[in-house]
Amino acid sequence: MARKNDVRGTVKLRSTAGTGYTYMTSKNRRNTPDRLTARKFDPRARAVVEFREER
Numbered sequence: 001m002a003r004k005n006d007v008r009g010t011v012k013l014r015s016t017a018g019t020g021y022t023y024m025t026s027k028n029r030r031n032t033p034d035r036l037t038a039r040k041f042d043p044r045a046r047a048v049v050e051f052r053e054e055r
Contacts, residue, residue, distance in 0.1 A: 007029060008027070009027070011036060013051035013054070014052060021042050021043065037050055037053070
């Protein structure tokens with residue numbers, strides 16, 4: 001059974017290419033309070049683009 005953890009929350013990463021594609025991931029909110037950015041593959045744009053955390 002999964003336990004609830006308030007420190008490590010799930011975040012949604014949205015593509016900056018404007019396609020609306022998202023990735024779901026988790027991050028430690030205590031260690032990284034600012035928004036997360038990652039370069040990942042966007043299959044709708046068929047390119048590696050920057051994904052930013054959406055709140």
